Amino acid sequence: MSVPISFDKEKNILTIGGQPVVLHCHHYNMFLQQSIADLIGEENARNLQISSAQKVISKVYDNLKPSFSDPKEILELGAEIFKKLGYGIIDFSKVGKSGGQIMLPMSHYAFNWFEKFGPAKSGVCLFAMGFILATINRAFGTDFSVTDIREVECRAMNPEEHEHCVIEVGKNGN
């Protein structure tokens, strides 16, 4: 199954999987994320943005109604959606029902955050984390939430030290 994408030139509306989407440039996305943190604090902003992304991407899967029996097919679909939305490259090869490790060889947020603001204090791939939660829960029927995910390495913190972003999912910090 590939992701159905259509663009209505007359109305200027892009849809992915039947859902209208808005694409923003990295300037908008980075400033929006920083502005939310400035307004409500880093921890609240983290939780809000991860859970928001999780809800939005869960809705994308609801609209697509993938009927796969193999979780790997959902993970592949997720990687394709992530890429087509312009958020980068995501590797789900090391995840299972109990969670696991997800690598982002290319992350829109990590790459552009560093270019725009310099080194980040902590991981900035909040949208990716919400995306990952929605995708893993859809693939395995799990109920991972914002407290079960953390970014252990983010390129935005120091590209020389962290070539890729690494995100871990698991209950009870495992």
Ligand SMILES: [Zn+2]
């Ligand atoms: Zn990152």
